[in-house]
Amino acid sequence: MMKTEIRYSWIYDVLLNKHDFGFPLEEYKGLQEKCKPFEELYKKYIRKIIKLIEGETKRKEWAYKFIPIYIVKVKPENEDNKWKGFADPLTLKYIEDSTPERMLKTLIHELIHLNLDNEEQIKRGAEKNEEIVSALTDKVWGKLNIK
Numbered sequence: 001m002m003k004t005e006i007r008y009s010w011i012y013d014v015l016l017n018k019h020d021f022g023f024p025l026e027e028y029k030g031l032q033e034k035c036k037p038f039e040e041l042y043k044k045y046i047r048k049i050i051k052l053i054e055g056e057t058k059r060k061e062w063a064y065k066f067i068p069i070y071i072v073k074v075k076p077e078n079e080d081n082k083w084k085g086f087a088d089p090l091t092l093k094y095i096e097d098s099t100p101e102r103m104l105k106t107l108i109h110e111l112i113h114l115n116l117d118n119e120e121q122i123k124r125g126a127e128k129n130e131e132i133v134s135a136l137t138d139k140v141w142g143k144l145n146i147k
């Protein structure tokens with residue numbers, strides 16, 4: 001089974017914050033504290049999520065055998081756009097007024113990108129591909145029966 005692990009990287013946060021080396025370490029440590037509810041949800045559901053994704057896409061192969069999941073914080077003033085996450089390297093943005101459930105849904109979305117054939121995703125074009133990934137995300141999410 002494909003394996004995942006949640007990670008935090010201060011230097012990654014610094015880079016995403018436009019080389020802001022003043023990115024406070026306390027803020028970074030606070031991030032891990034704030035992400036505990038998400039980590040609990042993650043631990044509870046990740047195996048089920050992986051199986052459900054493989055079931056929906058009918059693909060057992062993943063882009064990688066092991067996928068680290070980076071949780072980052074971008075300060076509002078360094079925010080370029082409204083991205084919530086991306087697939088490679090798998091990165092989830094901690095958003096203050098979001099919820100652990102929404103973060104988990106973003107994780108499912110990004111994992112699906114890493115389960116689908118990359119060439120096919122490129123051929124489809126971004127817009128069509130996002131439609132397909134979002135529909136698959138909703139299907140997996142629906143089967144988790146969270147709330």
Ligand SMILES: [Zn+2]
Nearest residue numbers: 109113130133
């Ligand atoms: Zn996407």
